[in-house]
Amino acid sequence: MKSGGNLEAVLKAGHFAITGELGPPRGTNVEVVMKKAQPLKGMVDAVNITDNQTAVVRMSSWATSLLVMKEGLEPNYQMVCRDRNRLAMQADILGACAHKIPNMLCLSGDHQKFGDHPKSRGVFDIDSIQLIAMVKKMRDEGKFLGGEDIDVPPKIFIGAAANPFGEPLEWRVHRLAKKVAAGADFIQTQCIYNMKIFKQWIDQANDMGLTEKVYVLAGVTPFKSLGMARYMQKNVPGMDVPNHMIKRLKGVLKKQVASEGIKIACEQIEEFKEMQGVAGIHLMAIEWEHKVPQIVEQAKMLPRPQVPQEPQEPQEPQEPQEPQEAGE
Amino acid sequence: MIVGERKPLEEIAKMMQAYRKVLNIGCGGCTSMCLAGGQKEVSQLNRDLENHFQDQGGDIRIHELTIERQCNAEFFADLDEIIANYDAVLSMACGAGVQFVADRYPHKPVFPSLNTTFVGIDRDVGWYEENCRTCGDCVLGDTAGICPVTRCAKSLFNGPCGGTRADGTCEVDPDTPCAWYEIHKRLKGQDRLDLIMKVRPAREWVNQTRRSVIQEPYKERYTK
Numbered sequence: 401m402k403s404g405g406n407l408e409a410v411l412k413a414g415h416f417a418i419t420g421e422l423g424p425p426r427g428t429n430v431e432v433v434m435k436k437a438q439p440l441k442g443m444v445d446a447v448n449i450t451d452n453q454t455a456v457v458r459m460s461s462w463a464t465s466l467l468v469m470k471e472g473l474e475p476n477y478q479m480v481c482r483d484r485n486r487l488a489m490q491a492d493i494l495g496a497c498a499h500k501i502p503n504m505l506c507l508s509g510d511h512q513k514f515g516d517h518p519k520s521r522g523v524f525d526i527d528s529i530q531l532i533a534m535v536k537k538m539r540d541e542g543k544f545l546g547g548e549d550i551d552v553p554p555k556i557f558i559g560a561a562a563n564p565f566g567e568p569l570e571w572r573v574h575r576l577a578k579k580v581a582a583g584a585d586f587i588q589t590q591c592i593y594n595m596k597i598f599k600q601w602i603d604q605a606n607d608m609g610l611t612e613k614v615y616v617l618a619g620v621t622p623f624k625s626l627g628m629a630r631y632m633q634k635n636v637p638g639m640d641v642p643n644h645m646i647k648r649l650k651g652v653l654k655k656q657v658a659s660e661g662i663k664i665a666c667e668q669i670e671e672f673k674e675m676q677g678v679a680g681i682h683l684m685a686i687e688w689e690h691k692v693p694q695i696v697e698q699a700k701m702l703p704r705p706q707v708p709q710e711p712q713e714p715q716e717p718q719e720p721q722e723p724q725e726a727g728e
Numbered sequence: 729m730i731v732g733e734r735k736p737l738e739e740i741a742k743m744m745q746a747y748r749k750v751l752n753i754g755c756g757g758c759t760s761m762c763l764a765g766g767q768k769e770v771s772q773l774n775r776d777l778e779n780h781f782q783d784q785g786g787d788i789r790i791h792e793l794t795i796e797r798q799c800n801a802e803f804f805a806d807l808d809e810i811i812a813n814y815d816a817v818l819s820m821a822c823g824a825g826v827q828f829v830a831d832r833y834p835h836k837p838v839f840p841s842l843n844t845t846f847v848g849i850d851r852d853v854g855w856y857e858e859n860c861r862t863c864g865d866c867v868l869g870d871t872a873g874i875c876p877v878t879r880c881a882k883s884l885f886n887g888p889c890g891g892t893r894a895d896g897t898c899e900v901d902p903d904t905p906c907a908w909y910e911i912h913k914r915l916k917g918q919d920r921l922d923l924i925m926k927v928r929p930a931r932e933w934v935n936q937t938r939r940s941v942i943q944e945p946y947k948e949r950y951t952k
Contacts, residue, residue, distance in 0.1 A: 517932050519932035519934065520933065521933045521936060
C-alpha cells in the first residue's frame with residue numbers, strides 16, 4: 401500500500417469506487433464543513449477537499465481535510481500550483497501526511513484572473529505534472545525535489561486530473577500518459593457529458609495500457625437545472641455538453657428537471673460500471689452535497705465496501721532537529 | 729535594451745543536427761547592441777558550428793542574413809523570398825524575435841541561439857545589468873529611480889529585509905547593492921524620505937496574462 405488509505409484499498413480490491421467533493425467555506429465557519437460532510441458519510445470512499453477553487457479564497461484544503469477526518473470521512477487533499485512554490489508545497493505535503501491525510505490531487509489551478517483576487521501574482525513555480533513527479537519522488541525515493549533526504553517520507557496516494565474534452569482532443573490521452581509516467585496513482589476526470597468522446601478517450605487509454613497503471617474515476621456532475629446545463633455548455637471552457645442532454649431536460653416539467661438530471665447521471669454511472677478501464681466515479685455534486693445519498697442510492701452503489709486496511713508500518717521516532725536561523 | 733547571451737555551442741549544435749541547410753538570421757536591434765546577435769555574432773556562430781560539425785563529421789550548410797530587426801514584419805521582405813531554400817532557421821534575436829520568425833514561417837522549424845536574459849543597460853563595454861522586469865506598473869517615482877521589483881532579490885515594496893549587510897550589499901550576493909539601501913540613501917540626499925515612510929499596500933499585478941498595447945490614436949483602427 402502506498403498510503404494506507406481507504407480509497408486506495410477500495411480500488412486495489414477491485415471495487416467500483418466513488419469519490420465526492422466538498423468545497424471549504426469562505427471563512428472560519430466550521431459548521432458549514434460539518435453540514436456538508438454529514439450527507440457524505442458512508443456514501444463515498446473519499447472526498448475531494450478543493451483548494452481555493454475557481455481562484456476564490458477559502459479555508460485551506462489541508463485544514464478542511466483535518467476537519468472532515470474528525471467526522472470520519474477520508475479526504476482527498478487538493479493542491480494547486482497557482483498559490484504556492486515548491487517549498488510551501490513540500491512543507492504542506494509533509495504536514496498533511498503527518499496528520500495522516502492519505503490522498504492528494506495535484507492540479508495546476510484556475511488562473512487567478514477568474515477569482516476574487518484577479519491581480520494577484522500567480523506562482524506556478526512548477527506545473528501539475530511536475531507536482532505529481534515531486535510527490536512521487538518524496539514518497540518513493542524519500543527525497544525532496546532539491547535532492548536532500550526526507551526524515552520519514554510521506555505516504556500518499558497520488559491523484560491527478562484529466563480532461564478528455566479539451567482541444568486538441570487527440571493529444572488528451574497523451575497528456576494522461578504523461579501524468580501516469582510522472583507517477584499518478586489515480587485520475588479524476590472533468591465532468592463527463594459527451595459519452596461518445598469519453599468512450600473514445602478511455603478506449604485509447606486502454607489500448608495504450610494506461611488503465612492498467614492508473615485508476616480512472618469518471619467525473620459525474622448531475623444537472624441541477626436547465627440554466628446550469630446551458631451555462632456549462634456555453635461558458636465553461638473544456639466542457640462538452642451535447643444538445644440532446646439539454647433537450648432532455650427541456651422535455652420535463654420545471655420541478656422535475658433536478659430529478660431528471662440525477663436520472664441522467666445515474667444512467668451514465670451504469671455505463672461507466674460496464675466500461676473497461678473505468679475504476680469508479682468522481683461525483684461532483686457542486687453545492688448539492690445533501691443530494692449525494694439519493695444519487696449514490698439511485699446509482700446502486702450502496703453499501704460502500706469495507707476493505708480491511710493493511711497495517712501501517714510503525715513510524716520511526718524522530719530525532720530533534722537543530723534550530724534553524726530565521727530569515728524574512 | 730533587451731540583453732541576450734549565446735547558448736552553449738553544444739546545445740545549438742544539437743538542435744541543428746537533423747538539418748542539412750540552415751539559415752542563421754541575425755538581428756540588428758537589441759541583441760546586436762549587446763553584442764550577442766548582430767552580424768558579427770552570426771558569422772562567429774556559423775564558423776563555430778561549421779568547425780563543430782566538421783569535427784563531428786556532419787553534413788550541414790549554414791548561411792547567414794542579418795536584418796534590421798526581427799520584431800517587425802517590414803524587415804522580412806528579403807527573407808520571404810529565400811526561406812524556402814532552407815530546412816531550418818536559427819534566430820539570433822531575443823525571444824520575441826524568434827517567435828515573430830516562427831509565426832511568420834509556420835511550416836519551418838525555427839530555433840533560438842540566444843537565451844534572452846533581461847531588460848537592462850550597458851554598465852561598460854560587454855557588461856550589462858538588469859534594470860527592469862517590465863512589471864507594467866512603474867514605481868520608480870517613489871523609489872529614487874531604483875527598481876525594487878528588479879533590484880531587490882525578494883522584490884520587496886516596503887524597504888529592506890533584515891539581510892542587508894553592513895556595507896549595504898544584499899544578503900544573497902555580496903557584490904550586489906541592496907536596492908532599498910540605495911533607495912534610502914538617494915532619497916535621503918534629496919530630502920524625499922517621506923515617499924517611503926508610508927505602508928505601500930499589496931499591488932495589483934498587471935503582468936499575469938499576455939499583454940498588448942494599442943496606442944490611443946490607433947484604437948479605432950484595431951478594435952473594430
